[in-house]
Amino acid sequence: MNDRKKTPADDVLDLFVYAPIGLALTARELLPTLVEKGRDRVETQVNNARVMGQYAVQMGRQEAARRAEAAAKQATDVLSDVLGSGRSSQRPPTAMASTPPASPSATNGSVPTPVPDVTVASGPVPEPASLAIPDYDSLAASQVVQRLSALDAQELEAVAAYETAERGRKTILSKVAQLQAR
Numbered sequence: 001m002n003d004r005k006k007t008p009a010d011d012v013l014d015l016f017v018y019a020p021i022g023l024a025l026t027a028r029e030l031l032p033t034l035v036e037k038g039r040d041r042v043e044t045q046v047n048n049a050r051v052m053g054q055y056a057v058q059m060g061r062q063e064a065a066r067r068a069e070a071a072a073k074q075a076t077d078v079l080s081d082v083l084g085s086g087r088s089s090q091r092p093p094t095a096m097a098s099t100p101p102a103s104p105s106a107t108n109g110s111v112p113t114p115v116p117d118v119t120v121a122s123g124p125v126p127e128p129a130s131l132a133i134p135d136y137d138s139l140a141a142s143q144v145v146q147r148l149s150a151l152d153a154q155e156l157e158a159v160a161a162y163e164t165a166e167r168g169r170k171t172i173l174s175k176v177a178q179l180q181a182r
Helices: 008-089 092-097 142-147 153-166 170-180
Strands: none
Touching: 142 153, 142 170, 153 170
């Protein structure tokens, strides 16, 4: 090589003349290797994305199935409560005290919890508006239970008769039976 010092003009020639010529000559040799490297890298990334996509779809299906099962169980519970109240009004109130309406848990093999015997006089089922607890039908069982201890024996009997004939909620009937036993 030359020991002479490069001038700025030599640098410009290297950059704009010799480098492109050298690149063109070696590109012909390196192009197949560069294409293969690029193809390998893209295929690897596409395969990884495909595997992750398949995994995500599989997990999504499992989650969707789990949520659908939970929604079906909830719908069954609601329908059982609604249909249970329609079925219960066909039976006499005294029969309901010892035989609660079938619950969804009874259909899956577990033993239903018996409702304690509640003293219910035979006769017409009271209207919800006539009960001593205002807005009875809009209250949750836990809200009704909190109000039961303030009722007298006749009001407890009316609540028990209505609950037995209409909804059969075990929590309320158990609390009424406990209060009537006193």
